[in-house]
Each structure stands twice: as structure tokens, then as C-alpha cells.
Amino acid sequence: MKYALxxxxxxxxxxxxxxxxxxxxKNEKPNIIIIYADDLGYGDxxxxxxxxxxxxxxxxxxxxGLRFTRGYASSATCTPSRYALITGTxxxxxxxxxxxxxxxxxxxxxxQLTLPKMxxxxxxxxxxxxxxxxxxxxxxxxWNGHISPGxxxxxxDYAFIMAATxxxxxxxxxxxxxxVNLDPNDPIKVSYQHKFPGEITGKEHPxxxxxxxxHGHDGTIVNGISRIGHMIGGEKAxxxxxxxxxxxxxxxQEFILQHKNEPFFLYYxxxxxxxxxxxxxxxxxxxxxxxxxxxxAEEDWNVGQILQLLKNEGxxxxxxxxxxxxxxxxxDDGYQDEAVEKNGNHKPWGPFxxxxxxxxxxxxxxxxxxxxxGHVQPGVSDAMVSQIDILNSLxxxxxxxxxxxxxxxxxxxxxxxxxxxxxxxxFEATGRTGYRKGYWVMIPPYDGPAVSKWVNIELGxxxxxxxxxxKNDPGQRINLAKAxxxxxxxxxxxxxxxxxxxxxxx
Ligand code: NG6
Ligand code: CA
Numbered sequence: 198m199k200y201a202l203x204x205x206x207x208x209x210x211x212x213x214x215x216x217x218x219x220x221x222x223k224n225e226k227p228n229i230i231i232i233y234a235d236d237l238g239y240g241d242x243x244x245x246x247x248x249x250x251x252x253x254x255x256x257x258x259x260x261x262g263l264r265f266t267r268g269y270a271s272s273a274t275c276t277p278s279r280y281a282l283i284t285g286t287x288x289x290x291x292x293x294x295x296x297x298x299x300x301x302x303x304x305x306x307x308x309q310l311t312l313p314k315m316x317x318x319x320x321x322x323x324x325x326x327x328x329x330x331x332x333x334x335x336x337x338x339x340w341n342g343h344i345s346p347g348x349x350x351x352x353x354d355y356a357f358i359m360a361a362t363x364x365x366x367x368x369x370x371x372x373x374x375x376x377v378n379l380d381p382n383d384p385i386k387v388s389y390q391h392k393f394p395g396e397i398t399g400k401e402h403p404x405x406x407x408x409x410x411x412h413g414h415d416g417t418i419v420n421g422i423s424r425i426g427h428m429i430g431g432e433k434a435x436x437x438x439x440x441x442x443x444x445x446x447x448x449x450q451e452f453i454l455q456h457k458n459e460p461f462f463l464y465y466x467x468x469x470x471x472x473x474x475x476x477x478x479x480x481x482x483x484x485x486x487x488x489x490x491x492x493x494a495e496e497d498w499n500v501g502q503i504l505q506l507l508k509n510e511g512x513x514x515x516x517x518x519x520x521x522x523x524x525x526x527x528x529d530d531g532y533q534d535e536a537v538e539k540n541g542n543h544k545p546w547g548p549f550x551x552x553x554x555x556x557x558x559x560x561x562x563x564x565x566x567x568x569x570x571g572h573v574q575p576g577v578s579d580a581m582v583s584q585i586d587i588l589n590s591l592x593x594x595x596x597x598x599x600x601x602x603x604x605x606x607x608x609x610x611x612x613x614x615x616x617x618x619x620x621x622x623x624f625e626a627t628g629r630t631g632y633r634k635g636y637w638v639m640i641p642p643y644d645g646p647a648v649s650k651w652v653n654i655e656l657g658x659x660x661x662x663x664x665x666x667x668k669n670d671p672g673q674r675i676n677l678a679k680a681x682x683x684x685x686x687x688x689x690x691x692x693x694x695x696x697x698x699x700x701x702x703x
Pocket of ligand 1: 235236274275276296330362364412413414425471472524530531651
């Protein structure tokens, strides 16, 4: 009887504690680093088939991690993709989520759920280093005062950023809301509407340029390169493009070292190979592809430096790394940097059609690698995954109950434990949307040029419905809309249901 009672209490003790033990095991808190390239294409990475351009460090992530062949950004341009990554919601639900000027207000509501906020609640120290491009302030930013709201107000404890893009003013670094090296006697003014008296522009003074523009980009000259937009003042704070990659790397390294003993989340948003492509002189001529190839070589080296640091600090087994890019590739995106002339046989878009700005596959299908030494099952996964799923997946990993509405919890897929990803997703390119379900892709009819005259990329516009099956036709050459009206109808029905956008029936 006495033994039975003891046994009863022992059983009670273990049954009460068992769920907690399981939970503790389930909710792991590795450090998390998202390395996010800018305009890097599927075919720009060795592990994804690039031959002429070598990326040994990104390849080592792929070799030791899980390489997704069907990994997607939400959109074919920067701001919307970054919005989706940070909020886990479709950017086309937010009218302001399109390519932003450097003076645009913050487009994420400070009360909105975000990836850094969720991780912060789970005990992470959160940081962003690199490209922001999600707007700053409330509409009229005073660049000479504290700039807010921005990354710090949507969940980042630390932020060292450029406001928009490398080709847009203001060409200054901003650290936790303050312009770095700001001289109060030389205040900064920024405008996307008008030129300032005394401002030196590329349009009027092309003779001063070290890198000539090909379209757009004829505003303020900074460091011998003219930009989109107008700026005067703050010259001591102006960045030197060739040093940018090293600046961001140093800040990322510093952040890792400072927070190595707590779980940290670092969003390392690299600026390469977006224009203007300005690799440091250490990388000039490292590839045969000119500035675009050299910028990618520099970017790959950055990835290697981060890996080396984690290794030296004994953090490799404690850090989950996700590597991807914000949108597909482009050669001439506005500067005469010989990206077109020196591209040779290289295929930045891989086996896919289109590129940046395009509704076709190369606009959003990107390198997507998940690496966590000793935890992620290395290999290749054909599961369909999107950057929009990262928030919910990491919430599940770290034990948060917060979830975004459009994301999926694909943590088991990211870990290589399951191979069934998303069933379907809406994709977006400069405001136009399409629908992908399994291997099927439906692009609604859109007016507009088939090929962009600026960047010479097929945009995916057609007056007819387009329906492709990527399984047999990854290059999207065979439009099955007429041959398979049943599938087309199903895709239109689901697209309308998810997006609330009505398509005209033909
Ligand atoms: C376009 C720019 C392009 C690039 C892009 C944004 C022109 C003619 N083109 O408007 O150079 O800056 O915006 O790229 O100005 S993204 O990767 O940030 O979306
Ligand atoms: Ca981009």
C-alpha cells in the first residue's frame, strides 16, 4: 500500500513535469542571422548552377545546410519583399509597399507584428545592419534630428542602416535614428521633388562622374556617382561607396561579438549587387564579369567572414542562418558599369524566365539556404517555401505563439524534417500579382510593355491569361491557358479568393 502510494506520487510528479521538459526541448533559441542579398539571382550562386561566377562561401552554406530549389521572395522588387520578410504579410495588402524614395515615411505600423518584435519577446537581442528601404519617420523627416519611427520602433534594438538604396539619397549611414558623422553646421536637406540651389547633379555635370548613368540616376553627385533624388549638406556624413561593404561587415561582426552570450537576431541586409556596383578595390577584377560579378565576389567574401567569426567564437552550432535575396537579377539597372557587356555566358536568372521587376519566375525565385550546423539536415529540398513564412516558422522554433496571417509555420521544412512546403502563394511585381499553386503558375492579363525598355527584362505582361506548369516547363515557354481551361479557372478562383482582386472574365 505504502509502495503503491509512493509510485502514485512518482508517476504524478513525472506526468506533471513531462510536458514542460518536452516544451523546453522543443523551444530552442539559437542565434538567428538572416543574410539578405540585394538583386542576387537564382543563377548567381555556384550551388545553384553558376559556373562563371564563383561563390565558395555561399556554396559552403548550401553544402552544410539545406538548399531550397523552390524558395521565393514575395515580390520582384525590394521594398515589398522586405516588408513581407519583416511582417510575414503580403505586401500588396499595403498600398505603400512599393519601391520607396529615400524620403518616404515608415510603411510598417509600429503596432504591427514583426519578426524582430516577436524574437525580442522571446528574449533575443535584435539588430539590423545594412539596407532598410522600408521608410523612415512620419512624412517629413528632419535628417538633422533624431529620425523616428524607424527600425528601432518596429523591434530592432540596434540599427545601422542606409535609408533606402545605394542609388538614392540620402547617402549617409544612420545608427539608431541618428545620421553618423553629422555636422550641425552643415545641415542635410533631401528632396525628391526639386533640386537645391548650389547642388551638383549628374544631369548638369556628367563630366564629374566616375560612373556614368544609363537611365535615371542623374540627381545629386556623391563620391563621383549621381543618384536618384536631391541632397545638399552633411558632406562629412556622405558615405564612400567602395567602403560600404566593409562598414556593414564590421558593424555586423561587432554586433555578433557584443551579443554572443545571449540569443541574438541579426538581419544582415547586404547592398550587393544592387546598383551602383562599387566593389572595394580588393575585389575589382576578381571576376571576368565586371563590377556586377566583382560585387558578388565581395558579397560572398562577406558571408565567409561571418561564418569564420561564428566558427572562431564557437557559435556555428548555436546559430541558424538563412541566406536569400530580395528579388531577381538585373544587368543594367541604371549605370554604365559594363554588367551587360561583360556578362558573357553567365545566367543570373538560372533556368528561369524574366528577372527583377518581372512576374515570371526569375523575379521571385531565388537562392534560399537554411544552415544550422548539427541541427538542419543538410541536403536539397524541392519544397515550396517563401520568405513570408520565416516569421511564423521562427516563432514556432522559439516557442512564440504569435503568428502573422499570411505566413505558414514551415520550421520542420526548414530543418529538413519534412519536405512538404506551401501549397500556394500570391506573388507580386511592381503592383501586379499572380498565383502559384504547386507547379502551376497563373499570370492574369496585364497591359503594359512585354519587355522593359529600361532594363531589357520580360515583365510578364500579356493581354492573355498565362498558365504554366513549372514541372515540365521551368522556363515558362508553353502557355497552357487555352489547353487547360479547367486548371485556369481553378487558379483564377483561388487567386480572387486570396487577393480579393477581381479578374475580368474573358
Ligand atoms: C528603380 C531604379 C533602379 C533601382 C530600383 C529599386 C530608375 C530608372 N531605376 O526605380 O535603379 O533603384 O528602383 O531597386 O530609377 S530595389 O532593388 O531597391 O527594388
Ligand atoms: Ca533589390
